[in-house]
Amino acid sequence: MTSKTPLYERHVELGGKVVDFAGYKLPVQYAGIIEEHKAVRNGVGVFDVSHMGEFEFKGPQALEAVQKLIANNAAKLKVNQVLYTPMCYPDGGVVDDLLVYRLGEDRFLFVVNAANLDKDWKWVQENTKEFDAEIENQSQKTGQIALQGPRAQELLQKIYDRDLDNIKFFWLDAEGKIAGRDCIVSRTGYTGEDGFEIYAPNEAIVEIFDAIWETGKEFNLQPCGLGARDTLRFEAGLPLYGHELSPEINPLEARLKIFVDLEKDDFIGRDALLEVREKGVERRIAGIEMKDKGIPRQGYPVEVDGEEVGFVTSGTFSPTLEKNLGIVMVKKEFAQTGSNLNIRIRKRLLEAEVVKLPFYKRR
Amino acid sequence: MYPKELKYTDDHEWIRVENGKAYVGLTHYAQEQLGDVVFVELPDVGEEFEMGDSFGVVESVKTVSDLFMPVAGKIVEINEGMEDSPEAVNEDPYGEGWIVAIEIEDKGQLDQLMDSEAYQKTLE
Numbered sequence: 001m002t003s004k005t006p007l008y009e010r011h012v013e014l015g016g017k018v019v020d021f022a023g024y025k026l027p028v029q030y031a032g033i034i035e036e037h038k039a040v041r042n043g044v045g046v047f048d049v050s051h052m053g054e055f056e057f058k059g060p061q062a063l064e065a066v067q068k069l070i071a072n073n074a075a076k077l078k079v080n081q082v083l084y085t086p087m088c089y090p091d092g093g094v095v096d097d098l099l100v101y102r103l104g105e106d107r108f109l110f111v112v113n114a115a116n117l118d119k120d121w122k123w124v125q126e127n128t129k130e131f132d133a134e135i136e137n138q139s140q141k142t143g144q145i146a147l148q149g150p151r152a153q154e155l156l157q158k159i160y161d162r163d164l165d166n167i168k169f170f171w172l173d174a175e176g177k178i179a180g181r182d183c184i185v186s187r188t189g190y191t192g193e194d195g196f197e198i199y200a201p202n203e204a205i206v207e208i209f210d211a212i213w214e215t216g217k218e219f220n221l222q223p224c225g226l227g228a229r230d231t232l233r234f235e236a237g238l239p240l241y242g243h244e245l246s247p248e249i250n251p252l253e254a255r256l257k258i259f260v261d262l263e264k265d266d267f268i269g270r271d272a273l274l275e276v277r278e279k280g281v282e283r284r285i286a287g288i289e290m291k292d293k294g295i296p297r298q299g300y301p302v303e304v305d306g307e308e309v310g311f312v313t314s315g316t317f318s319p320t321l322e323k324n325l326g327i328v329m330v331k332k333e334f335a336q337t338g339s340n341l342n343i344r345i346r347k348r349l350l351e352a353e354v355v356k357l358p359f360y361k362r363r
Numbered sequence: 364m365y366p367k368e369l370k371y372t373d374d375h376e377w378i379r380v381e382n383g384k385a386y387v388g389l390t391h392y393a394q395e396q397l398g399d400v401v402f403v404e405l406p407d408v409g410e411e412f413e414m415g416d417s418f419g420v421v422e423s424v425k426t427v428s429d430l431f432m433p434v435a436g437k438i439v440e441i442n443e444g445m446e447d448s449p450e451a452v453n454e455d456p457y458g459e460g461w462i463v464a465i466e467i468e469d470k471g472q473l474d475q476l477m478d479s480e481a482y483q484k485t486l487e
Contacts, residue, residue: 017398028398028425029398032398032399033398033399033423033424033425034399034424227398227424227425230425231424293402293446294402294404295401295402295422295427297427316424316425317401317402317422317424319424324402346404346420
């Protein structure tokens with residue numbers, strides 16, 4: 001079954017090309033992926049990300065429940081701070097990657113991938129029974145908008161009733177209003193640019209979107225689809241579940257060491273990850289640039305001297321760098337910057353070189 | 364959008380016969396569905412293909428799609444411009460965006476293709 005987000009009508013009105021994604025009808029593009037991508041790098045773009053899932057944790061043991069589930073350390077969060085973390089299986093493989101918002105001393109919000117929503121909800125419920133905490137799945141009633149790009153703050157400040165300068169990177173404000181509507185605003189995103197993510201109940205998110213859209217006219221605000229969301233996160237080296245992360249890939253292989261706190265008290269997957277750390281990873285994620293003409297795509301084999309040493313996890317033409325780039329999972333001896341790799345693209349074997357991630361960093 | 368002088372296939376290629384050879388490209392509809400074309404993998408001049416064979420690949424930012432021969436034939440020319448400007452497929456699908464030129468093996472096969480009107484009906 002496919003659901004519509006509260007902003008579905010807007011996508012249609014604005015000329016979005018709507019596709020089915022993770023059970024939702026969402027726009028893959030409006031003006032074109034490259035144009036939308038560039039608007040976010042140079043100006044400001046708006047995305048409907050209402051498909052993302054939200055679970056709220058409340059109660060005396062909310063923190064304990066959160067801590068058991070995630071690999072990063074939520075105890076270090078101050079109220080109104082946000083954390084990125086993997087959530088692991090006992091063997092260290094990844095259930096999902098998510099954001100944790102600390103809304104109060106005993107109140108947390110998980111923001112999870114739409115594609116993993118049902119699996120995550122089951123996992124969270126099964127593994128938190130022993131705690132005195134109330135966990136609610138708010139996904140169906142919560143809308144989310146991402147406003148991203150160097151001009152995002154200037155635009156949003158015109159309609160937000162509090163000072164956005166006070167929201168630092170990976171912090172949130174739950175006390176402001178847009179268009180008279182309560183919302184949560186965080187300085188977070190999935191594009192590698194400055195920007196904000198805004199959460200509100202479904203009925204409010206439409207009014208908030210309309211206010212952003214109206215105000216956005218003088219900023220040439222670009223509506224953006226899933227296509228640009230993917231190319232933007234790709235250039236910024238941000239992992240995408242199902243590509244760089246999966247039940248078969250652990251966070252240490254995926255360059256996420258800084259988001260795993262092995263010194264923290266027990267969490268699911270800790271023993272396995274301690275063992276991985278001790279032995280060292282056998283393979284890891286690396287960036288590649290194609291030397292020959294061709295675009296690496298997910299699943300293409302990576303070879304060295306005729307031997308298969310890994311596979312492509314993501315790849316595309318990079319609109320900002322105007323190069324064909326890829327992210328690969330390879331045996332660690334081939335993951336050093338400057339290593340030469342071959343990518344098997346259909347019948348051909350093409351030359352590529354390992355380059356540093358992220359491909360793009362904002363100035 | 365769909366010039367009268369061309370013939371069309373179900374796979375959204377067009378073919379135009381001109382001075383003994385035939386140019387092949389993608390239709391307006393195809394380029395719109397693909398989105399920004401960023402790479403075209405071309406065959407070698409001299410390669411021969413049957414009607415419906417895959418002779419190359421067109422890639423947009425998000426998709427990889429095969430290109431199919433509208434009729435059987437031999438590749439006599441490839442559009443070298445595709446290497447640096449694959450976006451011509453989007454911007455000028457029936458002109459600068461042509462992909463290959465072929466020598467048709469059996470002109471009779473052209474009769475199996477659609478004219479502009481019939482093709483447009485398939486898009487409705």
